[in-house]
Amino acid sequence: MSDVNGTKEYPWKLKTPPQTSEYEMYKDEKDGKEILVCTVGKTVLHYDYRCIADLHAMLKQHGDWVELGSADEQKPAKDGTVEAWGRSPENPVGGWYGLKKGFRGRFGMYIPPLMEELGLAEVEHHPRNNRMRAK
Template identity: 55%
Template sequence: MEWRWWPPEHTALHEPGAEIVFEHRAGGRIFERTPQGDEIEWGEITEWEPPRRLRYRWHIATDPANATDVEIGGWYGLKKGLRGRFGMYMPPLLEALGLAEFEHNAKNNRMRAI
């Protein structure tokens, strides 16, 4: 199953209409796909254990041999500085992965870890 989650204005190829695809399974890919069908690899999922853990190798715009290993064990598993840097992307990702629940209110979105 494919899951689209990344803001469309933040792509590597800067192609209008491109989508970022996250195949949520161990061995799944994270990649960008243009409307013409061209793809660029961003990473691979190495562990998929909803709602406890997600691990992946991140190598956007670099050789996969130089990939960064990323592990998410929930929102509070992120270091404080990373929460600020990736704060706008993580809540929808954590919700879709089943790592957090949200109340979607007009004035406030509350979140709790599962």
């Protein structure tokens, strides 16, 4: 992996865990905060950049597979999933890692493949009910 990946000019080119959709992500800064910009078709989502280190730490502490459980912001997340953790008051930021109101969900869909690309996690690639664990 080249160290220029992850910039606006050279975004990470990723696929959702079931390998059905392609999307891009890159690191940027907004209002003095490091963020991840995730572009899926014409939709642009933002996540707090620290979610990568925080999720990796949670997975290492958990020590086993965790279901991804991806869900839109308007839908409840299944307990015990990466998605539920990504919006939980119990996580290190005390709530949502997603930063754009109305598009704060899908944490369990778009962050795990980036962590796999960065060598921080293993992610399953089944049609449904995928899981991840720390490397």
